Amino acid sequence: MADATINATPVTTEPRLARGLLIGGTMALIAVLLFAPLIAVFAEALRDGWAASLDALAAPDARSAIRLTLIVAAIAVPLNAVFGIAAAWAITKFDFRGKAFLITLIDLPFSVSPVVAGLALVLLFGANSSLGGWLVAHDLKIVFAFPGIVLATMFVTFPFVARELIPVMIEQGRAEEEAALTLGASGWRAFFTVTLPNIRWALLYGVLLCNARAMGEFGAVAVISGKIRGETTTMPIMIEMFYNEYLSVAAFSLAGVLALLALVTLTLKSLLEWRHADVLAATRRH
Amino acid sequence: MRASILRSPSPLPGFGLSFGIMVAILSIVVLLPIGALLGRGLMIGPGDLWDMVNSRRIWSALTLSFRAALVASLFNLVFGLVLAWVLVRYRFWGRRLVDAAVDLPFALPTAVAGIALTALYAPNGVFGQALAPLGIKVAYTELGIWMALIFIGLPFVVRTVQPVIEELDREVEEVSATLGARRAYTLRRVVLPTLAPAALTGFALALARSVGEYGSVIFIAGNIPNLTEIAPLLIVIRLEEYNYDAAAAIGIAMLLISFAMLLAINLIQIWSRRRIGLV
Secondary structure, rough: OOOOOOOOOOOHHHHHHHHHHHHHOOOHHHHHHHHHHHHHHHHHHHOOHHHHHHHHHHHHEEEEEEEHHHHHHHHHEEEEHHHHHHHHHHHHOOOEOHHHHHHHHHHHHHHOOOHHHHHHHHHHHHHOOOHHHHHHHOOOOOOOOOOHHHHHHHHHHHHHHHHHHHHHHHHHHHHHHHHHHHOOOHHHHHHHHHHHHHHHHHHHHHHHHHHHHHHHHHHHHHHHOOOOOOOOOHHHHHHHHHOOOEEEEEEEHHHHHHHHHHHHHHHHHHHHHHHOOHHHHHHHOO | OOOEEEOOOOOOOHHHHHHHHHHHHHHHHHOOOOHHHHHHHHHHHHHOOOOOHHOOOHHHHHHHHHHHHHHHHHHHHHHHHHHHHHHHHHHOHHHHHHHHHHOOOOOOOOOHHHHHHHHHHHOOOHHHHHHHHHOOOOOOHHHHHHHHHHHHHHHHHHHHHHHHHHHOOHHHHHHHHHHOOOOOHHHHHHHHHHHHHHHHHHHHHHHHHHHHHHHHHHHOOOOOOOOOOHHHHHHHHHHHHHOOOOOHHHHHHHHHHHHHHHHHHHHHHHHHHHOOOOO
């Protein structure tokens, strides 16, 4: 990033007053639109003091919600990473027909409402579909149960890893892997010693965004989980329950934990962008 | 490895494995569920489907979702362009912090954003109390839905436009100035047309996201039927009544809107690639 103001001539920037007004105006709006809600979460969580907030987090409902959210993310995020790597390998290392259409399909979940995603999963796996009937007969529960939550989480976070990896791997080409094979490496060896080190920062970046969304997903999980307290209530669902029961401190304390997670995610993301701008540059252009 | 008419030969291994994993997960997680939703629609039949969607409550919900998304995305289009310009072109204290914070709506769970905005704009909230003397009610009105959608859609335009501004050639602006154009004229006639494709892409992405948004909206909306009830909430209500056909009907209507917008995004991107070979 070139420092723009240094080589700016007076004719390629705005008058001083206009610049001041633009900076002041946008920063004021950012404070109201972005920072105020974030501060509100912590202010409401700590309304009755630290002790009340920590007590609320230690209650069984909150603890089981935190545990469930962690387990769901621990399954959904690695699965999406495997998918992302496989998709990026197939799409960037080979030429086949229908590739553009395939990429559109991978991006599809970004433009589908999370509630519609949950609905679609309920219709496929629910008890009144043919597949659902078979599942019930074999005592496999997906809807209103843990597997459904994982599937819903995977749906909404689907494109994250693949989208980060594909542009990076297109830019890096195929020559290095081909050289490794010529020198006698196996396909797996070429992947682990050549490809993976090249894409690791982009992979981490994608996993980071995927994880943030996975732990915070609400709409799709709300539909498919059935909201069975203590069993299928993830953190966002539990926040809604506490909030509707006027347990404000409990709701905002749990929300505060997720807000802290969001802040950690943003910090790591910014660090990655500053340190590895060269590798991630390909992604930011898309 | 054997190549076929569908695939050009490549010396690299693993096509079968990687393609297989990709298609298997894509099918189970995305394609089969979407197929089940569309299949349900076919079973109901277009006539009955239309009858189910054609009620005042559903039309109000669908138009509200679309209208609010449009308003919020238009705001974000203008604000996003200005913010991206300020972040790239000016140097000021706190710039990097704000640049990183722009992604907050991507990282903050929607339910958290929803209750936070409600706490701020409710009649007893900080902003709610400040706006009450002016006669402005935000929470539990359509205005509240706009605020929630502005929040979640904020990063899209900024993030699509920023890289384009970074790569702008300043000499073009100099030439424009040398030829006697005022700064405002240069911005409007030289800079803005270059940014337009990226800005439109960001706008379309924000719109697609906002139309289907649920978590951040339901807390602040008040959810009054025909007034502040969004379409995704109506799906949830129908599902809670175990009325799967009615839920599917609304879901299909929303899916068609999503497909239309996806098509629009792709067309914008093809158009912009032809125009400037970037984005």
